[in-house]
Amino acid sequence: MNKKSKVVRYNKWGYIFLLPFIVIYLVFQMVPLVTTIYNSFFENYRSGLSQIGPNFIGLENYVTIFTNGDLPTYFSNTMIMWIMGFVPQIILSLLLGAWFTDPSLRLKCQGFFKTVIYLPNLIMASAFAMLFFTLFSDSGPINSMLMQIGVFSEAYKFMSNVWSVRSLVATMNCLMWFGNTTILLMAGMMGIDPSLFEAAQVDGATATQIFYKITLPLLKPILIYVMITSLIGGLQMFDVPQILTNGTGDPMRSSMTLIMYLNKHLFSKNFGMAGALSVYLFVITGILSLIVYKFTTKEDK
Amino acid sequence: MKRRMVSLLAMATMTATMFAGCGNSSDNSGSAEQAAPATAEEIDAEAAAVELPEDTGKVLNIHCWNDEFQTRLKDHYPGYEEVDATHGKIGDVEVVWTMTPSTDNAYQNNLDDALLKQADVSDDEKVDLFLVEADYALKYVDEDVTIPLSELGITSDQLADQYTYTQSIVTDSTGRLKGSSWQACSAGLIYNREAAKEVLGTDDPDEVQALVSDWDKYNETAQKIADAGYTMCSAMDTYRTYSNNVSGPWVQDGKLVIDPNIEKWIDDSKTLVDAKVEDTDDLWSDDWGKGKNPEGKVFCYFGPAWFFNFCLNADDSASIASKGGWGYCVGPQSYFWGGTWICAATGTDNANLVKDIILTMTTDQKVLKDIAMKDQDCVNSKTVLAELAGSEDGNIALLGGQNPYKQLAEGAEKIDLSNLSKYDQGCTEELEKAMKNYFLGNATKDEAIAAFKKAVSEKYPDISVD
Numbered sequence: 001m002n003k004k005s006k007v008v009r010y011n012k013w014g015y016i017f018l019l020p021f022i023v024i025y026l027v028f029q030m031v032p033l034v035t036t037i038y039n040s041f042f043e044n045y046r047s048g049l050s051q052i053g054p055n056f057i058g059l060e061n062y063v064t065i066f067t068n069g070d071l072p073t074y075f076s077n078t079m080i081m082w083i084m085g086f087v088p089q090i091i092l093s094l095l096l097g098a099w100f101t102d103p104s105l106r107l108k109c110q111g112f113f114k115t116v117i118y119l120p121n122l123i124m125a126s127a128f129a130m131l132f133f134t135l136f137s138d139s140g141p142i143n144s145m146l147m148q149i150g151v152f153s154e155a156y157k158f159m160s161n162v163w164s165v166r167s168l169v170a171t172m173n174c175l176m177w178f179g180n181t182t183i184l185l186m187a188g189m190m191g192i193d194p195s196l197f198e199a200a201q202v203d204g205a206t207a208t209q210i211f212y213k214i215t216l217p218l219l220k221p222i223l224i225y226v227m228i229t230s231l232i233g234g235l236q237m238f239d240v241p242q243i244l245t246n247g248t249g250d251p252m253r254s255s256m257t258l259i260m261y262l263n264k265h266l267f268s269k270n271f272g273m274a275g276a277l278s279v280y281l282f283v284i285t286g287i288l289s290l291i292v293y294k295f296t297t298k299e300d301k
Numbered sequence: 302m303k304r305r306m307v308s309l310l311a312m313a314t315m316t317a318t319m320f321a322g323c324g325n326s327s328d329n330s331g332s333a334e335q336a337a338p339a340t341a342e343e344i345d346a347e348a349a350a351v352e353l354p355e356d357t358g359k360v361l362n363i364h365c366w367n368d369e370f371q372t373r374l375k376d377h378y379p380g381y382e383e384v385d386a387t388h389g390k391i392g393d394v395e396v397v398w399t400m401t402p403s404t405d406n407a408y409q410n411n412l413d414d415a416l417l418k419q420a421d422v423s424d425d426e427k428v429d430l431f432l433v434e435a436d437y438a439l440k441y442v443d444e445d446v447t448i449p450l451s452e453l454g455i456t457s458d459q460l461a462d463q464y465t466y467t468q469s470i471v472t473d474s475t476g477r478l479k480g481s482s483w484q485a486c487s488a489g490l491i492y493n494r495e496a497a498k499e500v501l502g503t504d505d506p507d508e509v510q511a512l513v514s515d516w517d518k519y520n521e522t523a524q525k526i527a528d529a530g531y532t533m534c535s536a537m538d539t540y541r542t543y544s545n546n547v548s549g550p551w552v553q554d555g556k557l558v559i560d561p562n563i564e565k566w567i568d569d570s571k572t573l574v575d576a577k578v579e580d581t582d583d584l585w586s587d588d589w590g591k592g593k594n595p596e597g598k599v600f601c602y603f604g605p606a607w608f609f610n611f612c613l614n615a616d617d618s619a620s621i622a623s624k625g626g627w628g629y630c631v632g633p634q635s636y637f638w639g640g641t642w643i644c645a646a647t648g649t650d651n652a653n654l655v656k657d658i659i660l661t662m663t664t665d666q667k668v669l670k671d672i673a674m675k676d677q678d679c680v681n682s683k684t685v686l687a688e689l690a691g692s693e694d695g696n697i698a699l700l701g702g703q704n705p706y707k708q709l710a711e712g713a714e715k716i717d718l719s720n721l722s723k724y725d726q727g728c729t730e731e732l733e734k735a736m737k738n739y740f741l742g743n744a745t746k747d748e749a750i751a752a753f754k755k756a757v758s759e760k761y762p763d764i765s766v767d
Contacts, residue, residue: 045762045763046413047763048443048444049413049417052762070755137586137588138580138588139587139588139591157741160737160741162743246583246734247405248734250743251738251741252738252743253752265759267406267727267759267760268759270762273762
C-alpha cells in the first residue's frame with residue numbers, strides 16, 4: 001500500500017517537470033498555430049490608418065494564393081536555392097566528419113578546426129548577407145579584383161543575374177551551416193562502434209569501402225535528422241536573400257523565397273493572406289518531411 | 302389579423318424612431334459639419350475664435366525617425382534643455398522622444414500603433430506631436446489623428462510667408478491645413494564643376510542650366526557627358542523630377558494609374574541606361590555614392606538643399622565637396638524631395654506648447670534664418686530665402702561659394718503638388734525596384750510593369766491594379 005502511493009507521488013513530479021515545456025509549447029506554439037489557421041479565413045488588413053475587416057470570407061484567401069500562380073514560383077526558388085546550398089554542404093560535412101573521426105589520420109589541432117568551421121554560424125545571417133552584398137556590389141572588392149586580373153573588362157552586376165544571386169545565397173547558406181552539420185555528423189560517426197572499423201580493416205577493406213559500407217549505413221538516423229531539419233530550415237529561408245536583395249528577390253523575384261513572399265503581406269498587416277500562406281507552408285513542410293522520412297527509412301522494413 | 306396589425310404598428314414605430322435618430326444626429330454633430338469643405342476665410346474665422354484649454358500635460362511625447370528635429374529644437378527653440386538622448390525639458394514639461402528608424406516602414410508601424418491606441422492610454426503616454434514625410438503625409442493628414450492648425454488657433458496670416466507647396470502636402474480633403482514645415486526642399490541638379498568645365502566648357506550655373514533646361518536638352522547633354530567617360534547619374538536620381546510633374550495621382554477611384562510622365566521616365570531612362578549614359582544604382586547604396594569622390598566619375602546628383610550637407614561627404618578630404626567642387630542649377634523640371642512636417646496629434650494635452658513649437662520652428666523668421674545659417678537648410682520662408690539670396694550669408698563653400706538660394710526659392714515657387722496620394726511611398730519604392738529589372742534587361746517593359754502592379758497590390762490590397 002505504502003509502496004504504491006510512492007509511485008504515484010513520483011509520477012506527479014514527472015508531470016510537474018513537464019509543465020514548463022507544456023506551458024511554453026501551448027503559449028508560443030499551439031496558440032499561434034491555431035490563431036494563424038483561424039486568421040486565414042478572414043479579410044483583415046490595414047489600409048493607411050483604417051482597418052479593413054476582419055470579415056469572414058471562408059477559403060477566399062486560399063483560392064487567391066492558389067490561383068495567382070505565385071506559390072509554385074516561390075516554392076521552386078526556395079527549393080533550388082536550398083538544394084544548391086545543401087548538396088555541397090552535406091558532401092563537405094561528410095568529408096570533414098570522416099576525416100575528423102578517422103583515428104588513423106591523427107589530425108592535429110582538431111579543436112581549433114572544429115571551432116573555425118563552426119564560426120560562420122555565429123555571425124548573424126543578416127550581417128553575413130550584408131557583408132556579401134558589399135563584397136559583390138558593382139564597385140566592391142570582388143569586382144575590382146576580377147577587373148584587375150582581367151577576368152572582366154567592366155564590373156559584373158552580380159545582383160542582377162538570376163544564377164549569380166542564387167549561387168551567392170546558396171554559398172552563404174552552405175558556409176553558415178556546414179560547420180553545424182559537420183558537428184552533428186561527427187557525433188553520429190563517433191557513436192559507431194570502433195570495433196566495426198577495426199574488423200573491416202583487419203578484413204582488408206579500403207577507406208572508401210569502410211566509408212560506404214559501414215559509416216554511411218550506420219549514420220542513417222543522423223543523416224535523416226540532418227536532412228529534415230535542413231529541409232525545414234531551407235523552406236524557411238528568409239534573412240540571407242532578404243538582406244542580399246534588399247527585400248526585392250530580384251532579378252524579377254527569381255530569388256524570392258516563400259517566407260519573403262509572406263513578409264510582403266505584412267506591409268499592410270494583411271493577416272488573412274499571410275495566414276493562408278502560412279497554412280500552405282505548414283502543409284508543404286509536413287508533406288516534404290513525410291516524404292524524406294518514408295524515403296530514407298523504407299529499407300529497414 | 303389583429304396580430305398582423307400589431308406587428309405593423311411595431312414596425313412603423315421602429316422606423317419612426319430610426320428616422321428620429323437620424324434627425325438628431327445631423328442636428329447636433331459639430332464634427333460632421335466640420336468635415337465639409339471650407340473656404341480659407343471660414344477656417345481663419347474659426348482659428349481666430351479658438352481658445353485653447355490650459356495645458357495640463359507634464360509630458361510632451363514626440364515621435365520622429367531621426368535626431369534632426371531634436372537637434373533643431375535644441376539649437377533653436379528657446380527654453381529647450383537637453384536631459385539625455387531621448388529626454389529633454391521645456392519649462393517644467395518633460396519632453397520624451399520616441400525615435401524609430403524609417404527603414405522597412407518601422408517608423409510608420411510604430412506610429413500607427415501609438416495613434417490607434419491614443420484614446421486608451423493615459424494622458425502622459427499620448428502622442429502630442431509627430432513628424433511626417435511628404436510621401437506618406439496624407440495617410441495621417443486625411444484622418445482624425447491630426448489636429449487642423451486652425452483648431453490650434455493658427456491663422457493663415459501667420460503662415461503666409463511659407464511656400465504653397467509645403468502647405469498643399471499637409472492639407473486634407475476638406476481644405477484644412479494639418480501640419481507645418483520649416484523646410485522648403487525644392488531640389489535641382491547638383492553637378493560636378495570639374496566635369497562640366499572639361500566636357501561642356503563651362504561650370505557657370507546659368508550656362509549649365511541652359512544645357513539641361515528641358516528633357517531633350519538634358520538627354521543630349523547627358524550623351525556628351527557619357528562620351529567623355531562620365532556617368533550622368535543613376536536613373537533613380539531623376540525619378541522624382543518626373544514623378545513630381547505628373548498629371549494625376551497614383552490612385553484614382555481605387556485604381557492604380559500609371560501617369561504618362563512616369564511612362565516617360567521609364568522610356569527615357571531605358572534609353573539612357575542602354576546607351577550607358579545613366580546607371581541604375583539604388584539611392585543610398587555604396588555604388589551610387591561613389592560619385593562623391595572625383596574617381597567615381599559621376600557628373601551629377603539630383604537633390605535639394607539638405608543634400609549638400611547631408612550627402613556629399615564634405616568632411617572627407619578626398620571628396621569633391623571638400624574642394625568646393627559642386628555647382629547647383631534647377632535642372633530640367635522643378636521638383637522637391639524630402640522635408641519634414643510637424644503635426645499635432647489629436648488627444649494632446651499640451652496644445653499650447655505644441656502650437657508654440659509649430660509657430661516658433663516654422664514661422665519665426667529669426668529662428669528660420671538661424672536654421673538656414675547654422676544647418677544650411679533651405680527654410681520655408683520666402684522672406685528669409687530672399688534675404689539669403691541677396692547676401693554673402695547664402696554662399697555655400699562646397700558649391701564653390703555659389704549662392705543657390707535664388708534657384709532654390711524659384712524652384713519652390715514652381716512646385717505643384719496637387720497630385721499627391723497616400724500611396725506614393727509604396728508606389729515609388731515598388732516602381733523603382735521593378736523598373737530596375739527592365740533597365741538592366743532582365744525583363745521586358747510589360748513584365749516589369751506587371752511585377753510593379755503585383756507588388757503594389759501586395760502592399761495595398763485595397764487598390765485594384767488591372
